[in-house]
Amino acid sequence: MGMEKPRTRIQKKNRETILEAALEVFSQHGFRGATLDMIAGAAGLSKPNLLYYFPSKEAIHVTLLSGLMDTWLAPLREMDTGGDPMEELRGYVRRKLQMSRDFPRESRLFANEIVQGAPRMQEGLETELKALVDEKAELIRGWIAQGRIADVDPHHLIFSIWALTQHYADFDAQVRAVLGEGRDPLTEAEGFLDTLFTRLLAP
Structure with missing residues (x-):
């Protein structure tokens, strides 16, 4: 087999455009609700043009999920073995909340995949994430x-951090409906969660 040809600047740009459009479509409609026509429309490309870059809806979804795993694990990787335990854990909570602010669509994409039983990323969960x-x-x-x-319990501590931070991305519409106009859920959550985990973890 020959080596794959390097992609041109236009090809790279089109791939990025398709992945950005797919992220928007998948995060709104889930894998099952999304279609190639919807993704092509959001990318401003024809369906045949899209299929030149990705052979199927699943191929696009898997590409997004593969890229997401690194982003997803980065805040946990940053926990420093030599740091102050309370500061390291509070810092992890803050980084996860910032992820909900900066990457809400990615969070919903991940949540949709997990809710469906993780058919396209089970291996990654059982290896990279678990390790x-x-x-x-x-x-x-x-x-x-x-x-x-x-x-x-360390595992349940980590699960609780996920639950209490990712919630603000995955259930954004519900949070904002309850709080009403003029409030910033994530800014409010940061102070609340900092107090909550400080009290929980105090020796």
């Missing part, structure tokens, strides 16, 4: 053993 979470859970266990933070 990183297990590594950080072991770090948290060490901090607990040293008496530096309260005795909590």
